[in-house]
Amino acid sequence: MSMPHPTAGPAAGCPVSGAPGTPAALYGPGLDGNTMPDLYERLRAAHGPVAPVTLAPGIDAWLVLGHRELLRLTREEQDFSHDPRRWSLLREGRVPPDSPILPMVGWRPALLFADGQQHRRMRGAVSDALAGINGHELRRSVRAAAEGLITGFAAHGEADLVAAYARTLPMRVIAGLLGVDDRTGRELVEAVAGLVSATSGARDASRRMGTIxxxxxxxxxxxxxxxxVSALLHHPAHLTDEEVLHNLVVMFVAGNQTTVNWIATTLRILLCDPALRSSLSGGHLSVDDALDLVLWRFPPTQNFPARYATRDMRFGGQDVRAGDMLILGLAAANADPEVLPAGGAPVVGNRSHLAFGAGPHTCPAQDPARLITRTAVDTIRHRLPDLELAVPEDELRWINSPWSKGLGTLPVRFTSPQLPRGPVPPQSAGALTPAWLPRPH
Structure with a gap:
């Protein structure tokens, strides 16, 4: 890259230096979902829409903070490839085999790491598998699972909605869509958490997920x-077992943690913003409006790897070299003053945010993710109508990750649960009905 290559990164949690050309550490215990927005604005002030960062000791990259620049990054594959084999640091042997960043960006035969025809082939299979999900059955499954979880903790009058609800519900739903039991689903979720933490345990977490x-x-x-899984294995695109495995990894990592964060953050703003909660209860805003507000202000994935420059270029005021890594700063781009003035609220119904990316690689799972999140939020609002935060908002803890913007805890209390009458219906096993997949006998 055109910036200096330090032999060791800044101290863990080190804030951005104001000196132009000095990379900021995008890792360490001092950076979480609560402190990262300030970092982005300091980076924007010091460097403009594209800023130098380090992702781990000795691992330099560019963080794309500008909304316009991020759109270009995601749309122009001829200039910005998804294939990490173009990454100059990797080609030069400068990425340690045990680097915590490698499990997130190492090449795999999956749609996230492919361009052109190869990407379209795999994305077609993934999109078709997701399109085969029966929305009515999925909604019923989510509601049943949500009501079962609420019934399980309702008698206590208090709960941590991250551990007992937001983290557990998507796992059960996604486990059902994958065709695995709760135990296996829980093991996969634990592996995902280890993978996105960007710590020394990320490689072990990646291996555990692959084995499962x-x-x-x-x-x-x-x-x-x-x-x-069966839908991908029997799709006309004829994906190999290895391609199915790695596309499942992409789907599960992106889908599970994003949905967990989206549910928890939506519940947080409803608990902490009386005006928004009143507007929702009074019918002036819909649950979807609240979900979009979260995607604008608190996108569940704050940064996403990666693109690789295919040529030397001037980009966002920086001299980017062929082989440089560029990180999608989704949260920072959503807060770009050019599209969202400081202190201003996005227009209701405006979905031009970049929470799901843009261009050919826009997240293919956003519709089922929205359905799961909407149903989860709606169900708990109706079953626990007097829900309130059990601690001051500034005491809420966020997970430490350069990629994921999520709450660590959301303690609440309530007194009058409105539980469903009779037994909670079991989760449906028939939420997936792709046209090309014969019914199992």
């Missing part, structure tokens, strides 16, 4: 089911 999914693929090859 490989076993699942082998099982679904033997016995075809009514699930996403």
């Amino acid at each position: 999914l490989q076993g699942l693929i082998e099982e679904k090859r033997r016995v075809r089911g009514d699930d996403i």
Whole structure:
């Protein structure tokens, strides 16, 4: 890159230096979902829409903070490739095998790491598998799972809605779509948490996830089911087992943690913003309006790896070299003063945010993610109508991750749960109905 290559990164949690050309540390215990927005604005003030950062000791990259620049980054594949084999630091042997960043950006045969025809082939299979989800059945499954979780803690009058609800609900739903049991789903969620933490345990977490999914693929090859794994295995695109595995990793990592964060953050703003809660209760705003507000102000994924420059260029006021890594600063781009003036609220119904990316690689799972999140929020609002935060808002803890913007805890209390009458219906197993997949016998 055109910036200096330090032999060691800044101290963990080190804030951005104001000196132009000095990379800021995008890692360390001092950076979480609560402190990162200030970092982005300091970076924007010091460097403009594209800023130098370090992702781990000795691992330099560019963080794209500008809304306009991020749109260009995501749309112009001829200048910005998804293939990490173009990454100059990797080609030069300067990325340690145990680097915590490698599990997130190392090449795999998955749609996230491909361009052009290869990307379209795999994305077509993934999109078709997701499009085969029966929305009515999925909504019923989410509501049943949500009501079961609420019933489980309702008698206590208090709960941590991250651990007991937001983190557990998507795991159960996604486990059902993958065709695995709760235990396996829980193991996958634990592996995802280790992977996105960008710590020394990320490689072990990646291996654990691969082992679990490989076993699942082998099982679904033997016995075809009514699930996403079977849909990918039997799609006309003829994905190999390795391609299915790595596309499942991409889907599960992106889908699970994003949905967890989206649910928890939406509940937080409803608990902490009386005016918004009143507008929602009075019918002036819909749950979808609240969900979009979260995607603008608190996108569940704050930064996303990565693109690689295919040529030397001037980009966002910086001299970017061929092979440089560029990180998608989704949260920072949403807060770009050019599209969202400081202190201003986005127009209701405006979905021009970049929470799901843009261009050919826009997240293909945003519709089921929205359905899951909307149902989760709506269900708990109706079942726990007097829900309130149990601690001051400034005492809420955020997870430490350069990628994920999520709450660590959301303690609440309530007194009058409105539980469903009779037994909670079981989760549906028939939420996936792709046209090309014969029903299992």
